[in-house]
Amino acid sequence: MAERLWSKGLPLDERLHRFTVGEDPLTDLALLPYDAEASAAHARMLGETGLLPEAEAKALVAQLRILKEAACKGQLVIAQEQEDGHTALEAALTEALGDTGKRVHLGRSRNDQVMVALRLLMRDQLLELGVAATQLAHAFVALATRYEASPLPGYTHLRRAMPSTWGQWGAAFAEGLLEDLEALPSLWQRLDRCPLGAAAGFGVPLPLDRARTAELLAFSRVQSSPIDVMNSRGRHELAVLAWIVSMAGTLEKALWDLSLYSTQEFGFVTLPDAFTTGSSIMPQKRNPDAVELARARCRELRGLSALLAHLAGGLPSSYHRDLQFLKKPFLEALVKGRELLDVCSRLLPGLELREVACQLACTDDLYAAQEAYRLVAEQGIPFRDAYKAVAGQIQSGSFHPNRNFSANTHLGSANRLGLAETSAALAATETWIQTRREQLQTATERLFAWTL
Numbered sequence: 001m002a003e004r005l006w007s008k009g010l011p012l013d014e015r016l017h018r019f020t021v022g023e024d025p026l027t028d029l030a031l032l033p034y035d036a037e038a039s040a041a042h043a044r045m046l047g048e049t050g051l052l053p054e055a056e057a058k059a060l061v062a063q064l065r066i067l068k069e070a071a072c073k074g075q076l077v078i079a080q081e082q083e084d085g086h087t088a089l090e091a092a093l094t095e096a097l098g099d100t101g102k103r104v105h106l107g108r109s110r111n112d113q114v115m116v117a118l119r120l121l122m123r124d125q126l127l128e129l130g131v132a133a134t135q136l137a138h139a140f141v142a143l144a145t146r147y148e149a150s151p152l153p154g155y156t157h158l159r160r161a162m163p164s165t166w167g168q169w170g171a172a173f174a175e176g177l178l179e180d181l182e183a184l185p186s187l188w189q190r191l192d193r194c195p196l197g198a199a200a201g202f203g204v205p206l207p208l209d210r211a212r213t214a215e216l217l218a219f220s221r222v223q224s225s226p227i228d229v230m231n232s233r234g235r236h237e238l239a240v241l242a243w244i245v246s247m248a249g250t251l252e253k254a255l256w257d258l259s260l261y262s263t264q265e266f267g268f269v270t271l272p273d274a275f276t277t278g279s280s281i282m283p284q285k286r287n288p289d290a291v292e293l294a295r296a297r298c299r300e301l302r303g304l305s306a307l308l309a310h311l312a313g314g315l316p317s318s319y320h321r322d323l324q325f326l327k328k329p330f331l332e333a334l335v336k337g338r339e340l341l342d343v344c345s346r347l348l349p350g351l352e353l354r355e356v357a358c359q360l361a362c363t364d365d366l367y368a369a370q371e372a373y374r375l376v377a378e379q380g381i382p383f384r385d386a387y388k389a390v391a392g393q394i395q396s397g398s399f400h401p402n403r404n405f406s407a408n409t410h411l412g413s414a415n416r417l418g419l420a421e422t423s424a425a426l427a428a429t430e431t432w433i434q435t436r437r438e439q440l441q442t443a444t445e446r447l448f449a450w451t452l
Contacts, residue, residue: 018080020321025078027327028085032071032078034120035085035113037444040064041216042196043104044450049209051107056100062451063096064089085117086110107206108199111319115195115229118327120217122191122240123440125334130184130433132341133247137177137426139348140254141419144170148417150355151362152268163366164414166353169257171417176250178422180243181429187243188436191236194219198229201318218443230319234312237330241305244337251344252298258351259291267357272350290343297340304333367401368394374405 028035040061047057067089070076078088093101148167153160194214197203203226210222223229261268271288279285307329315322368390375386393399408415 021080021083022324023328024084024324025080025082027331028078028088029071029074029076030331031114031117031121031327032076032085032089033068034117034124035089036064036068036071037447038113038116038120038196038217039089039104040068040447041213042108044216044447045209045213046103046106048212049207051206051208052103056097056103058451059097059100060093060104061448063093063101065448065451066096067092084110086113107204107208108196109201111200112195112198112226112229115198115233116217119191119195119219119236122236123188123436125338126184126188126191126240127433127437127440129244129334129338129341130181130429132338132345133177133181134426134429134433136251136341136345136348137174137181137422139345140170140174140177141423141426142170143348143351144168144174144417144419147353148419149414150353151358153358153361153366160361160363160366162369163362166358167417167419168412168414171412171419171422173250173254174419174422174426177247178425178429180247180250181426183243183246184429185432187239190239192220193223194221195223195229195232197222198226201226201230216443216447218440227317231317233319233323234308234326237326238305238308238312241301241308241330241333244333245301245305248298248301248337248340251340252295254344255291255295255298258347259288259295262288262291266361267354268361270352270354272347272352275347275350290347294340294343294347297336301333301337301340304329304336308333364399364401365394367403368399370403370405371399371401373407374402377405377407 043052043057043060043064046052047054047061052060067076076088076092078085082088082091090101090104093104095101144167147170148165150166152164152166152169154162154164154168194210194217196213196217197208197210210224214220214222223232258269258271260266262271271286271291273286275288275290276286277289279287308326311322311325311329372383372386372390375381375389376383379386381389390399406415410416411418
């Protein structure tokens with residue numbers, strides 16, 4: 001049995017042990033590649049500063065590269081008795097390198113070890129989610145371009161309000177996602193500080209070169225306060241989830257619309273067969289399960305974010321074991337957020353509009369406001385008088401609007417969607433993401449190039 005990192009030879013109640021370990025042997029598998037990379041940076045810093053013999057530090061870096069590759073392939077497991085990924089990693093190093101493997105923990109704690117692994121994982125996941133969100137925004141732009149002038153009633157209070165188009169509908173959700181993508185660099189900056197060296201939250205009595213560790217891991221700076229490192233546990237996870245939940249809030253409205261517009265009563269759009277299922281009792285039914293489950297996923301993500309807020313809140317400063325429970329819902333939310341973006345990206349290209357039904361739904365009353373503006377433009381009467389005149393025509397049944405009148409030329413209107421501007425902004429986001437990816441890849445290659 002692997003020795004626990006904290007063991008002092010005292011007896012342990014095994015049921016208590018199982019309770020405290022919880023699901024970490026499974027949850028930590030997602031963190032293992034990042035734990036290995038951070039451990040390599042730490043070992044290299046120890047070697048470069050003379051805190052470890054250079055030969056031993058290089059042996060550790062070389063072995064950690066092997067372990068990272070194994071973890072990425074799912075070949076590195078965490079035994080129940082090992083408790084967590086940190087123990088599994090150190091055990092694997094000790095098995096391969098003997099006493100040298102035991103030296104990797106010098107100058108750190110499992111507290112800052114998990115913090116940096118989470119920080120590295122969050123950086124990668126932000127880029128992956130950013131790519132997925134950009135692809136989805138492009139899918140909305142493509143839909144808006146394809147059906148730019150296709151009519152669609154605009155609704156307020158779920159009542160017909162004004163004429164709109166499917167182009168305007170698609171452009172709205174592309175811009176909503178773009179707004180969240182524009183927040184990505186600021187969120188990245190929050191995470192762009194290295195927590196290693198904080199140890200248990202108060203530093204260590206060693207001349208660590210924390211700036212060098214940060215550089216090796218492609219962080220632009222050190223998170224200097226060890227106490228704040230511990231206090232930030234949960235804070236950054238919640239910031240990432242708030243970003244995901246914001247995108248989900250945008251998508252929830254699109255999914256609601258598609259669910260409503262694809263009913264027989266509306267009949268504006270047909271969902272692709274691959275995204276519907278049949279009823280077990282009614283032969284005629286095709287149910288919008290994918291749309292409904294994606295809509296529910298938006299609320300599920302809010303729930304996971306709320307769970308994190310409850311777990312992270314109500315604690316004094318520094319580290320507390322309560323924080324262990326943050327990992328599972330956070331990692332779950334990352335996976336489910338990505339699934340939501342991917343499913344929506346696959347759904348949009350398969351939508352088929354029923355343009356005749358959309359045209360029939362654009363009845364004269366939708367053009368009431370437009371007619372009032374026509375009277376203002378052509379007759380010069382005050383808008384309030386024009387409003388009353390049109391209202392009177394509607395009440396008397398004599399309302400026959402001039403549908404050809406259109407002064408909708410401002411940016412964002414049905415006649416000027418701004419799709420080129422949105423596409424250009426999305427391209428800039430893609431460039432930013434690619435630059436960050438290349439920086440991380442270069443740093444990883446340089447880190448592991450330091451071997452015997």
